[in-house]
Amino acid sequence: MDLKHLEDFVSLCETRSFSRSAAARNVTQSAFSRRIQALELWLGASLIDRSTFPTSLTDEGRSFRETADEVLNMLRDARADMQTRRLLSLKTVSFAALHTLALSVFPEWLKDIERILGPLKTDVLADNSHNCIQSLVEGKSDFLLTFHHDAVPMSLDPERFPFIVLGEDRLLAASRCENGKPLFTLDGEASLMAYGPNSFLGRLSNHAARVFGVQLLTSHVNDNAVAEILKAMVLAGHGIAWLPESLIRRELASGYLYDLGADVRMQIRMYRSADRTRQSVDQVWKAASALPAMGSGSRPA
Secondary structure, eight states, X not given: OOHHHHHHHHXXXXXXXHHHHHHHTTSOHXXXXXXXXXXXXXXXXXXXXXXXXXXXXXXXXXHHHHHHHHHHHXXXXXXXXXXXXXXXXXXXXXXXEEHHHHXXXXXXXXXXXXXXXXXXXXXXXXXXXXXHHHHHHTTSOSEEEEEEBTTBOOOOOTTXXXXXXXXXXXXXEXXXXXXXXXXXXXXXXXXXXXXXXXXXXXXXXXXXXXXXXXXXXXXXXXXXXXXXXXHHHHHTTXXXXXXXXXXXXXXXXXXXXXXXXXXXXXXXXXXXOSSOOOHHHHHHHHHXXXXXXXXXXXXXX
């Protein structure tokens, strides 16, 4: 059975005339009649009483009229819903961002993008580096927001996944501050609040420790690689951690945390796929390219 057979039947129910319904459905009367017969054959019941004028419905036809109306309405509603979902998906711009960037950089950066483009519908996945990269590669996210440092290379082909440098940040060793002085120092006895060894920030903080010759006893490892947890541990006085400056800018300015130095600079990059594009994605890419670079630990200029 074809959907048009149901529409033919409903039209005939309304006009009670094969000729008028055929004209309304833009087919010949003979073709229209064959389609009604095909529907009756499929149902195994006679729907039309052809012995009367104007055409009338049989008992089966009157019963099936309600079913036909219901089925057509359900299908039309489903089609409209699918089209609405498709339009929304085309207009929604999706981001995969490291936890820290999703919290400390993305909200203000998005404000600047929206000043150029107007309000955007966005979807943000905040996760670790591995899952964010996977989301971009699999096409689940339009953009990837991540840190970059040469000491922690990324496995993304630059031809397939071009990037924009949005600015830079610092990964710095921080301690709780009391009376203007650090509670711990890098050359004293202090515990290290560490990231998981395979995370981006974990690998980069290990690199920083080697470069600056820092040797601390690791007393807490955050396997989820969420810098916000280590920040809370440092604020509570449990030890030292390497933290992104953008994440602790307010605490440094207010004297709750102390910058111990031993810092490395990181780029803030936004990647996209060269193979998948649409107007809204291109517009965000163009607007992001036009923005001034973010300074270390600051919002976009």
